[in-house]
Amino acid sequence: MTRQRKIPTGKKHKRVSRAGVTKSLFSANTYYAHTMPGLEKIAWREVEQKLPASTLLGFRTMREQNGFLIFGLNDDFLPLLKLRTVEDVFVVLASGEKLPPDREGLDVLAALIKDQVNWPRALKIHREATGYRPKPGTWTTFRVITRVSGRHPFHRKEGQYRVEKAIQAANSRWVLVDDDSMLEIWLNIFEREVVVGLRLSNQTMRHRAYKFEHLPASLRPTVAASMVLLSEPEDDDVFLDPMCGAGTILIERAIWGRYQQLLGGDIRREAVAATLANVGNKYKPIKIRQWDATNLASIPSGSVDKVGCNLPFGQQIGSKTENEKLYEQFLAEMARVLRPGGRLVVLTGDFHLLSHKLRAIAAFRILEIVPVTLLGVKAKIFVLVRQDS
Ligand SMILES: C[S@@+](CC[C@H](N)C(=O)[O-])C[C@H]1O[C@@H](n2cnc3c(N)ncnc32)[C@H](O)[C@@H]1O
Structure with a gap:
């Protein structure tokens, strides 16, 4: 219940010379x-x-x-x-x-x-x-x-x-x-x-109205939207989130503007169910599948324009040991499905590992790295472009 609060009266305050101090720093508007x-x-x-x-x-x-x-x-x-x-x-x-x-x-x-x-x-x-x-x-x-x-x-x-x-x-x-x-x-x-x-x-504004189903490690919608912006959305994008969790990145891409096709999936059945519930019958055309992001047999090589993905950090989801193999195989599969010049925008808290694996694969050029703090956890968004092979 809303409770009224009294302001403590405190002592009398002497007047101060305020010349220059209370001048407004910013103009109106x-x-x-x-x-x-x-x-x-x-x-x-x-x-x-x-x-x-x-x-x-x-x-x-x-x-x-x-x-x-x-x-x-x-x-x-x-x-x-x-x-x-x-x-x-x-x-x-x-x-x-x-x-x-x-x-x-x-x-x-x-x-x-x-x-x-x-x-x-x-x-x-x-x-x-x-x-x-x-x-x-x-x-x-x-x-x-x-x-x-x-x-x-x-x-x-x-x-x-x-x-x-x-x-x-x-x-x-x-x-x-x-x-x-x-x-x-x-x-x-x-x-x-x-x-x-x-x-x-x-x-x-920050929690959005579409998030009916929440999952642990679900991404803050404003961060998902920032990743969409960093993908430089275009009207004919085929946009993929291969580890979509509750579907936040896919929905933010859908709301941002026109696209050709949205593709998403997750290895866990409950994540696929959460995405389907949050998507409802909106944001068409969209395909959601249960799959392993390291082997996307249903997606032809070079057919994707943009990927937005929030990788397991190895803390709440997955482990540092599992990430070793996962990150390497994920990058190889993204290099396969993305067309040359396509963008991969990827968020992780295990950024040393991602940098290391990127150096090893050499299929991507780093355009930009954006550090972000998520509820006290340091993470980085990597903006990568698929090089010609
Ligand atoms: C950090 S969460 C993504 C959260 C999502 N962006 C959201 O807002 O809900 C990482 C997701 O990757 C999924 N995942 C882990 N390994 C995977 C794999 N090999 N293939 C597909 N999904 C995987 C997990 O099930 C989890 O839902």
């Missing part, structure tokens, strides 16, 4: 997106492709939790909510640099909210994004989520209280709650820089 850590530059490629009016303002990382892509957009922002490679989208409410390295920093946080936030504009953007309108007679609820990197002379919660208090002072009829709030305001402190955002997306 600045947005940021959360990504899985490492994928912020990939997300920018998607934003650039789909919203050419946007301008890149920077990348940030919050420890192992999130990558940040910050950009300006003086155009309709609603297409941002349809991005596939990002986890959440926010509009920037306030920002600043040179946060004082002492407890005056707390006063600066409050001043950023008081001096910079244009609440009517922020609420208008939020209403357009979410459709939310407070019903007459109901209270608008809000909460603040705080993320901090670097060392500071105050606790994260103290910063949060000061921001909550400043928001409450500006909106006396709003109610602060612990969860399930109508408005979610994020206070991000990156070393001496502050970015305050209002969340515009809801959880269907």
Whole structure:
């Protein structure tokens, strides 16, 4: 149940000289997106492709939790909510640099909210994004989520209280709650820089609506979408995921845009069943089979344009010993089914082994390697092209 929270009153705060400190770092119409850590530059490629009016303002990382892509957009922002490679989208409410390295920093946080936030504009953007309108007679609820990197002379919660208090002072009829709030305001402190955002997306953005069946080690949909982007999708693609698990990569490829044929399979019967359940009767033409990815007799040589595959890391699924043979035979089979110039986009946590096996087979040229952190686990996406044999 949503519980109302009181803001501690604390002591009186002395006024600070704020010249230059509470000056906004970003102009109006600045947005940021959360990504899985490492994928912020990939997300920018998607934003650039789909919203050419946007301008890149920077990348940030919050420890192992999130990558940040910050950009300006003086155009309709609603297409941002349809991005596939990002986890959440926010509009920037306030920002600043040179946060004082002492407890005056707390006063600066409050001043950023008081001096910079244009609440009517922020609420208008939020209403357009979410459709939310407070019903007459109901209270608008809000909460603040705080993320901090670097060392500071105050606790994260103290910063949060000061921001909550400043928001409450500006909106006396709003109610602060612990969860399930109508408005979610994020206070991000990156070393001496502050970015305050209002969340515009809801959880269907990152979790998607198609995932009915989940399997252990199932891929985060935004990572699957990033792999699809890295495959450089084309309308006539024959796209294969030979170890499809619950089908995330195949479905993200289907949603991304036109293709000629989707092919997928897995060695486990329950994975094939999960993919079939998630696919339903959509995303045609699609063929799903139970098979061994190291021997795809049903797929003719040179008939596949793109492969997207999340290999067993050898931790949750498979083992390091099994991977030795699996990776070698998998690469040989992908070299067979891909046409020359075709792309293999492959994700693994066992990246030393994959690099080693790639050197041995010599059928692929490495175009790019993208490091990504998945729930604390370091992994890499390899983007490879099939060389002429
Ligand atoms: C990391 S999971 C893939 C998860 C998938 N991308 C998803 O989002 O659900 C690896 C999958 O490879 C499958 N697998 C392992 N060895 C295989 C093989 N030789 N042939 C086909 N599938 C295999 C496993 O059953 C598992 O479903």
